[in-house]
Amino acid sequence: TEEEQAALDQARYAKFVVKQEMQALEDAEAEAERERLAREKKRRDRIALVFIVxxxxxxxxxTPVALNRILPNPGCPAGFYFGKLPNDFFWELKECQLCPIGTHSKFGSEGVSACYCSGGSYANASKCALCERGLWVPTGLGTNRSDCRPIAEHWRMGGGGENGGGGVCGFV
Incomplete structure (x- = not known):
């Protein structure tokens, strides 16, 4: 019976040792899993940071391109006009075009009509450039030099001024 008791104690001790070893093994596995999860989280955080950057x-x-598309055309420098359609909001300085010879621009807004005749009248500036000094082009006529009229006729029709009275292009 002493032998039986010793064998029983030995069996209990062996069971205790096995249980301790299993617990140590489970703890090691849990620690390894925690470390793996921490490494995985760190890797995901790095990837997320790269994407954020x-x-x-x-x-x-x-942003500048988007703002360019959203905001209205700010206009071109003096002496230039904006060469695209007025409803095209995409604006870059390189799209500004020089006003025709014999004209200038005060505001640089859309179209050649933003260019004023050097003589002071306001009209289609492409016609202004065709006329020699002292001539003008009535509204609605073509853009040939033969359409130019003497400046005295321009004043008789009430043209002149920056509002383009008579819709003509005059030089003085």
Whole structure:
């Protein structure tokens, strides 16, 4: 019976040792899993940070272009006019075009009509450029030099001024 008791104690001790070893093994596995999850989280955080940085850079690059498309045309420098259609909001300085010879621009808005005749009258500036000094082109006529009329006739029709009275193009 002493032998039986010793064998029983030995069996209990062996069971206790096995249980301790299993617990140690489970703890080691749990620790390894925690470390793996921490590494995975760190990797995901790095990837997310890279995406955030790229998105921020893309936003910085795209913002001026987007604002250019949303905001109205700010106009061109004096002496130039905007060469695209008025409803095209995409504006760049390189799209500004020089006013025709014999004209100038005060505001640089859309179209050649933003160019004023050097003599002071306001009309289709492309016609202004065709006329020699002292001549004008009545509204509605073509753009040939033969359409130019003497300036005295221009004043008889009430043209002149920046509002383009008579819709003519005059030089003085």
């Amino acid at each position: 790229f998105a921020a850079l893309a936003a910085l690059i795209a």
